[in-house]
Amino acid sequence: MENASKPLLRALSGEALWPPPFWLMRQAGRYLPEYRELRAQAGDFISLCTNPALAAEVTLQPLRRYGMDGAILFSDILMLPWAMGQGLRYAEGEGPLLDPIRDAEGLAALRPQEMRARIAPILETVARVREGLAQEAPKAALIGFAGSPFTVACYMVEGRGGGEFAHARRMAHADPALFGKLIRLLVDGTVDYLLAQAEAGAEALMLFDSWSGLLSPSQFRRWSIEPTNAIVRAIRKVRPDIPLIGFPRLAGPLLAEYAQRTGVGTVAMDTGMDPRWAAANVPEGITLQGNLDPQAVVAGGPSLEAEARSILAAMRGRPFVFNLGHGIVPPTPPEHVAALARIIRIG
Numbered sequence: 044m045e046n047a048s049k050p051l052l053r054a055l056s057g058e059a060l061w062p063p064p065f066w067l068m069r070q071a072g073r074y075l076p077e078y079r080e081l082r083a084q085a086g087d088f089i090s091l092c093t094n095p096a097l098a099a100e101v102t103l104q105p106l107r108r109y110g111m112d113g114a115i116l117f118s119d120i121l122m123l124p125w126a127m128g129q130g131l132r133y134a135e136g137e138g139p140l141l142d143p144i145r146d147a148e149g150l151a152a153l154r155p156q157e158m159r160a161r162i163a164p165i166l167e168t169v170a171r172v173r174e175g176l177a178q179e180a181p182k183a184a185l186i187g188f189a190g191s192p193f194t195v196a197c198y199m200v201e202g203r204g205g206g207e208f209a210h211a212r213r214m215a216h217a218d219p220a221l222f223g224k225l226i227r228l229l230v231d232g233t234v235d236y237l238l239a240q241a242e243a244g245a246e247a248l249m250l251f252d253s254w255s256g257l258l259s260p261s262q263f264r265r266w267s268i269e270p271t272n273a274i275v276r277a278i279r280k281v282r283p284d285i286p287l288i289g290f291p292r293l294a295g296p297l298l299a300e301y302a303q304r305t306g307v308g309t310v311a312m313d314t315g316m317d318p319r320w321a322a323a324n325v326p327e328g329i330t331l332q333g334n335l336d337p338q339a340v341v342a343g344g345p346s347l348e349a350e351a352r353s354i355l356a357a358m359r360g361r362p363f364v365f366n367l368g369h370g371i372v373p374p375t376p377p378e379h380v381a382a383l384a385r386i387i388r389i390g
């Protein structure tokens with residue numbers, strides 16, 4: 044299937060389509076009973092992410108129910124540090140736990156040279172999802188992804204989520220040489236990882252920068268915009284046309300500078316971003332994506348409809364991909380997602 048016939052790829056490449064294409068962050072996952080069943084079969088989360096048959100199946104599950112225009116590879120941003128040898132486990136109810144890296148010795152213990160071998164099953168998943176889409180959903184495009192260097196570094200230094208990443212942000216100020224070394228390692232690893240996904244069949248690539256909004260403006264430029272721009276330039280040398288989506292969550296007005304300076308063709312808006320402000324301040328040629336509150340989908344009813352319609356109204360006439368402002372949450376009733384899909388399809 045050519046790019047020309049896939050609405051998501053057209054919108055990501057700058058075309059204003061109406062109704063807009065849509066997909067939803069974390070569209071595969073715990074809110075779906077069929078996911079919970081498969082997850083129970085796989086055992087732990089890392090086993091699921093490294094089992095190509097099961098991970099491909101989980102990736103396709105939401106498309107069967109809702110007909111999204113995009114499938115996002117089922118994996119996690121922390122599979123990159125895992126592939127570089129950092130200890131990682133997912134504790135029930137606690138989220139990811141890593142062996143924290145706080146000094147030069149910790150950083151030197153990583154084994155980036157092993158990354159390619161360890162991601163092999165993830166690349167196999169990408170290839171299987173492409174085959175599955177060709178059979179079941181030929182107009183849907185496959186999105187590959189990675190975390191941005193800063194966001195991944197937050198987890199690598201802190202060892203866990205759930206807070207404000209004080210150790211990571213402090214290291215960025217107190218020892219920028221060490222933090223910069225970690226960021227450079229991640230820039231190189233992310234370029235390799237994303238290009239490998241593209242080679243295996245990913246048709247668009249997204250960088251999740253979930254925590255860059257915690258940074259001061261000067262630190263945001265140094266640790267989010269600059270590394271993202273380095274990744275974009277390196278990918279563009281090999282794949283000049285592959286659509287790239289950046290998601291600098293909680294960036295506020297720095298979203299405009301991120302859009303101008305990183306080189307990504309699409310910026311994703313978080314829940315707090317006013318889509319009218321983004322439409323006025325992000326250059327016209329850049330596609331916008333977002334930004335319905337995931338809690339509106341949990342609630343459903345008139346608020347879901349009104350919120351979705353106001354985003355659609357703000358984005359009309361502009362290259363746009365409808366999505367949420369952050370990931371779907373587990374208590375979301377599956378029928379509310381179906382209602383949302385109907386609202387978007389009407390436009």
Ligand SMILES: Cc1c2[nH]c(c1CCC(=O)O)Cc1[nH]c(c(CCC(=O)O)c1C)Cc1[nH]c(c(CCC(=O)O)c1C)Cc1[nH]c(c(CCC(=O)O)c1C)C2
Pocket residue numbers: 067068069070071072073082088115116117118119120121133138139188203204205251253369370
């Ligand atoms: C379903 C899932 C994922 N990760 C985690 C889970 C829950 C694990 C389970 O089933 O128990 C653990 C898992 N992994 C992570 C977390 C968040 C930890 C925290 O609170 O800091 C959890 C619970 C870290 C993570 N992981 C991700 C981000 C960036 C986006 C965001 O901000 O939400 C982040 C920050 C990306 C991610 N994560 C995932 C995907 C692919 C699926 C899809 O989108 O449909 C993607 C793109 C999948």
